Amino acid sequence: MDSSSSQTEFDYLFKLLLIGDSGVGKSSLLLSFTSDTFEDLSPTIGVDFKVKYVTVSGKRLKLAIWDTAGQERFRTLTSSYYRGAQGIIMVYDVTRRETFTNLSDIWAKEIDLYSTNQDCIKMLVGNKVDKESERVVSKKEGINFAREYGCLFIECSAKTRVNVQQSFEELVLKILDTPSLLAEGSKGVKKNIFKQKPPQSDASTSSCC
Amino acid sequence: MSSLLTPTQRYAAGALFALALHQAQIHQTRPLGGSLPTDEEDSTGERISSGSSSDSVSEDPGLWVHESSGLLRPVFRFLEIDSTAWLGLEETAGSSPAKSHIGAFLRLLSEESGASSEMTDKEHALSKAIDVMAQSMETTTVISNSKKEKHREYEHECREKYSVADMQSKSEQVNVHFETQPATNFNVRSEEGPSGSDNKSDERPVEEVMMLNYQKKVTVLYELLSACLADLPEDNKKRMRQRKGYDARHRVALRLLATWFDLNWIQVEAIETIVASSAMALAKEQESKQEETQSPKSSWAKWRRGGIIGAAALTGGTLMAITGGLAAPAIAAGFGALAPTLGTLIPVIGASGFAAAASAAGTVAGSIAVAASFGAAGAGLTGSKMARRIGSVDEFEFKPIGENHNQGCLAVGIFISGLVFEEEDFLRPWEGLSENLERYALQWESKNLIAVSTAIQDWLTSRFALELMKQGAMMTVLSTLLVALAWPATLLAAADFIDSKWTIAVDRSDKAGKLLAEVLLKGLQGNRPVTLVGYSLGARVIFKCLQCLAETEQNAELVERVVLLGAPISIKDENWEAARKMVAGRFMNAYSTDDWTLGVAFRASLLTKGLAGIQPVDVHGIENVDVTELIEGHSSYLWATQQILEQLELDTYYPVFRSTPAEP
Numbered sequence A: 001m002d003s004s005s006s007q008t009e010f011d012y013l014f015k016l017l018l019i020g021d022s023g024v025g026k027s028s029l030l031l032s033f034t035s036d037t038f039e040d041l042s043p044t045i046g047v048d049f050k051v052k053y054v055t056v057s058g059k060r061l062k063l064a065i066w067d068t069a070g071q072e073r074f075r076t077l078t079s080s081y082y083r084g085a086q087g088i089i090m091v092y093d094v095t096r097r098e099t100f101t102n103l104s105d106i107w108a109k110e111i112d113l114y115s116t117n118q119d120c121i122k123m124l125v126g127n128k129v130d131k132e133s134e135r136v137v138s139k140k141e142g143i144n145f146a147r148e149y150g151c152l153f154i155e156c157s158a159k160t161r162v163n164v165q166q167s168f169e170e171l172v173l174k175i176l177d178t179p180s181l182l183a184e185g186s187k188g189v190k191k192n193i194f195k196q197k198p199p200q201s202d203a204s205t206s207s208c209c
Numbered sequence B: 001m002s003s004l005l006t007p008t009q010r011y012a013a014g015a016l017f018a019l020a021l022h023q024a025q026i027h028q029t030r031p032l033g034g035s036l037p038t039d040e041e042d043s044t045g046e047r048i049s050s051g052s053s054s055d056s057v058s059e060d061p062g063l064w065v066h067e068s069s070g071l072l073r074p075v076f077r078f079l080e081i082d083s084t085a086w087l088g089l090e091e092t093a094g095s096s097p098a099k100s101h102i103g104a105f106l107r108l109l110s111e112e113s114g115a116s117s118e119m120t121d122k123e124h125a126l127s128k129a130i131d132v133m134a135q136s137m138e139t140t141t142v143i144s145n146s147k148k149e150k151h152r153e154y155e156h157e158c159r160e161k162y163s164v165a166d167m168q169s170k171s172e173q174v175n176v177h178f179e180t181q182p183a184t185n186f187n188v189r190s191e192e193g194p195s196g197s198d199n200k201s202d203e204r205p206v207e208e209v210m211m212l213n214y215q216k217k218v219t220v221l222y223e224l225l226s227a228c229l230a231d232l233p234e235d236n237k238k239r240m241r242q243r244k245g246y247d248a249r250h251r252v253a254l255r256l257l258a259t260w261f262d263l264n265w266i267q268v269e270a271i272e273t274i275v276a277s278s279a280m281a282l283a284k285e286q287e288s289k290q291e292e293t294q295s296p297k298s299s300w301a302k303w304r305r306g307g308i309i310g311a312a313a314l315t316g317g318t319l320m321a322i323t324g325g326l327a328a329p330a331i332a333a334g335f336g337a338l339a340p341t342l343g344t345l346i347p348v349i350g351a352s353g354f355a356a357a358a359s360a361a362g363t364v365a366g367s368i369a370v371a372a373s374f375g376a377a378g379a380g381l382t383g384s385k386m387a388r389r390i391g392s393v394d395e396f397e398f399k400p401i402g403e404n405h406n407q408g409c410l411a412v413g414i415f416i417s418g419l420v421f422e423e424e425d426f427l428r429p430w431e432g433l434s435e436n437l438e439r440y441a442l443q444w445e446s447k448n449l450i451a452v453s454t455a456i457q458d459w460l461t462s463r464f465a466l467e468l469m470k471q472g473a474m475m476t477v478l479s480t481l482l483v484a485l486a487w488p489a490t491l492l493a494a495a496d497f498i499d500s501k502w503t504i505a506v507d508r509s510d511k512a513g514k515l516l517a518e519v520l521l522k523g524l525q526g527n528r529p530v531t532l533v534g535y536s537l538g539a540r541v542i543f544k545c546l547q548c549l550a551e552t553e554q555n556a557e558l559v560e561r562v563v564l565l566g567a568p569i570s571i572k573d574e575n576w577e578a579a580r581k582m583v584a585g586r587f588m589n590a591y592s593t594d595d596w597t598l599g600v601a602f603r604a605s606l607l608t609k610g611l612a613g614i615q616p617v618d619v620h621g622i623e624n625v626d627v628t629e630l631i632e633g634h635s636s637y638l639w640a641t642q643q644i645l646e647q648l649e650l651d652t653y654y655p656v657f658r659s660t661p662a663e664p
Helices: A026-035 A072-081 A097-114 A139-149 A164-176 A179-185 A199-205 B007-029 B038-047 B073-078 B083-094 B098-111 B117-143 B145-162 B164-180 B197-203 B207-211 B214-229 B248-260 B265-287 B299-314 B325-333 B335-343 B345-365 B379-390 B446-460 B463-470 B474-483 B489-521 B537-552 B576-581 B596-602 B634-648
Strands: A012-019 A047-056 A059-068 A087-093 A121-127 A152-155 B396-401 B412-416 B438-444 B530-535 B559-565 B587-591 B622-626
Touching: A012 A026, A012 A097, A012 A164, A012 A179, A026 A047, A026 A059, A026 A087, A026 A121, A026 A164, A047 A072, A047 A164, A047 B083, A059 A072, A059 A164, A059 B083, A072 A097, A072 B098, A087 A097, A087 A164, A097 A121, A097 A139, A121 A139, A121 A164, A139 A152, A152 A164, A164 A179, B007 B073, B007 B083, B007 B098, B007 B214, B007 B248, B007 B576, B073 B083, B073 B214, B098 B207, B098 B214, B117 B214, B117 B265, B145 B634, B214 B248, B214 B265, B248 B265, B248 B559, B412 B537, B438 B446, B438 B489, B438 B537, B446 B489, B446 B596, B446 B634, B489 B537, B489 B596, B530 B537, B530 B634, B537 B559, B537 B576, B559 B634, B587 B634, B596 B634
Parallel strands: A012 A059, A012 A087, A087 A121, A121 A152, B412 B438, B412 B530, B530 B559, B559 B587, B587 B622
Antiparallel strands: A047 A059, B396 B438
16 A cells, blocks of 8 residues: 555545544554654544545545544543544554453444444454553454454554554455445545635635635 | 633633634635525535545635634634644534534533632632623613614604605505515525524534533633633744734634524623723733732743733833724723723622632733734824825724723724715714624715715706606616616716716725725724624725725635625626625625615616625625615615614624514
8 A cells, every 4th residue: 555645636535533442542553554653642632633645456545534532531522523434443452451342332332323324344453462461352352343343353553563554454445345435435525615616706816825 | 720621621612613613614605594504514414424525624724724824723722722632623623514513522511520619619700790791781782772762863854854755756666666676585584583493403503502501601702712812922833814813703703602602692792891801901000010910820821921011011002902093092091991891890799709700811811912003093093194195085084983982892893874965974874883892983085975975865856856756667767777778868867967976986985995994904993803884885885995805815804794785886797705705704785676776876887787785696605685675765774774783683693684673
């Protein structure tokens, strides 16, 4: 999967969402994916947003990725970001069991409750596999959960960047395989209300920028 | 404690403000409840996945919520929202549909607890102070009933003097009128008051607002307003906004937010007054170096004070950024008059309550923009200077009306008459208004205006016209003119009669518009949002002013609202979209399909291109209001304007035109 950040032309625009308990590494995962770096991050406040341009199987894609805060106090907030997402990434920490059990107790329910997209692709990501010695959630458990819940599954490490690109790529490939999601993300329905104004207003007034 | 809100609450407040700001920009071209319903956006948004369907905010510098507009980030910084969260907030504001986000953030605002009891106490003190302030402002409004009486007298006088001819024509043409010109209300639902049901669902989309208590709402608005006015000294990034002070777009966003909060606008006006007067009182205090501020030594307080001292050292006449310009001389003389504005609160909320409110207020006051000083030059002086420079405009002068001067009003209204028979007609049509604005009437080119108005009047009472009206011909005249194929010979004569004077007046109004734009660009209104209202040629002044602004400005930071009444402005020849863009809030065009005086004066050749004063302007975001029933003839604007303005409910965020006046 090639990626370049300078590119602004794209064929499809997909909205992806990262959810999961606080401290499982959602923001790190995103940072690792978008800028190939890893650093200690403070807890996300509310939501963060990043854009990444990628080319997957010949399609130029723009990924708008929403990174939500895992902290309980922001839980109320995340609900409004499920709407319209084509892909949802549920992240847990393989060294903390409760982050895994909370997926079925909390996060999966949230998705059912708030996601507006029937076909939306879900992916389970077990993060922090670099801490193999501290692992408490086995890969097998992850696979079983994914099978039961009907979602993709991968284990990765934001720190070592193992499987980070792959996780997003797999998700995007699946979205590209789903016609209804593809239709949503295609440029045809892309609408920017400020660009729908009558042409003359654009011509006369917005030359400045 | 530099804020009355917890960090999470400030985050939520910042988010709501961002959402409101973005929605306000959308409503610029798609007013709520308009013929292009915002529902459409919402419903399609739901069907087609919203988030994926719009570009991200960071890629569209034209957006108000974009970093380059400089509207949001200073507010975030003031609220001490962690800078890592800014991008997410901006993008959230830009992602549709806003409704679900509004609900979520409101919930966040209400759920978050953990405020210390000290904060809650302060919150109560503050909201109480605001209540009292709002009450006292409402009382002032009630007093204005006597002004209404005066206005009725004025109406009576005017009618006797000027409307004979018009009224005759009206009474004779009524029956035909409805066939030829079916009154259509574009964009505006005239039947509903502000409480109209479908309306409500539009801008009060969220039941979460019920979870918020009143004190919290008021506190949030207070902090946001302060943030809007604040001028953070550490903001050394390249500044995108050319001027500091109170941006019209900020005010519109606050207005929408108040609507979401289900608060009356007068509460926000009370907040504005408290913020402004405490800022000025504090500055005064600093100037005389009497004592320390009572605010605790947080880092905020420190630089805030630093900001004040620095500003005070800079110039003797500080704080002109928000109060200067038009009011400069009066303010300079009357700082003392402001302290009482706050002082009146003490008996009601008690000294300790006042201290709490004051310390709450004080957390902000120090940081309010001190951008520039205009010295003691009032607009009269400046105006005449400019007039000499531009040359052909002989008279251009602002005259204060109403009592709201030097009261810490953070919004300015400029009212412009167009049809004038004597000098007092510049002032009297506007005197009975009850808006809480610092109001000014623009007196301009009285010689020319009186000449043209008298010429029109003379012609109306002339034999020709009376004859025509007797034959009931006038009712069809306008539709004829609109078709503009055949001109009745008598009308040609009329046009000639009025023509030369009219041409001069139109030319002068264009120039006056340019002057007005210059005044606004220079910030003589004190960098406060301006509401422009004008009828007849006065409306043309405003329109030309907006066009001039459009040439130099990129955005609507100066003008908050515009009302054009009976405007002699061509529809097709002018760039209405550009003018619309210069207005942050509502843009109203009131027209009368019967106003044939305007039609005659404006000439048939131009009528084929449309005329704003007699037709709706079909441009997105312009509220067209049919006032045919209130306007008997062009000169009716002299006295009917006030009623029209009342029915328009300028202080309401969304388009409204009450079909029945508040009082009989």
